[in-house]
Amino acid sequence: TLFAIHIIKIAYYLIKHENFHFPPISSFATVVFTFLIFIFILSWQNSYFSEKNLPVKTYALAHLLDFSINHHCINLDTEKVSVVFIGSSQDKVLIDDSDIYINSIESFLKGNSSSFFMKDDYNFKIKQCVYN
Structure with a gap:
């Protein structure tokens, strides 16, 4: 107004x-x-937010915010993979072996799948998380 x-x-x-x-x-x-x-x-x-780039940016942002390498699953310690816990009991994890690195907000805004070092095929696995 x-x-x-x-x-x-x-x-x-x-x-x-x-x-x-x-x-x-x-x-x-x-x-x-x-x-x-x-x-x-x-x-x-x-x-920067075209129909082609939006899914890539959404995946990269979700990967950075939700997946974590710091977990207490002893059966996954040797793999050093990013996981997100599934369910309230946290006995299962969704594993994403993609390694995404974003060093600044500018690189996130201007980036695409090649600048995030992302693969074209997403290889998610669900595994049991074994605690000590």
């Missing part, structure tokens, strides 16, 4: 500019900057 008020203020100035001592510079600046931000976000959506 604030954007609409600035548009109305600019239109009123263009029609009857004799009622203003100075042009509504803040309104012009608001409209221009809003338009530039809109174009910037639209370009990000088309390039």
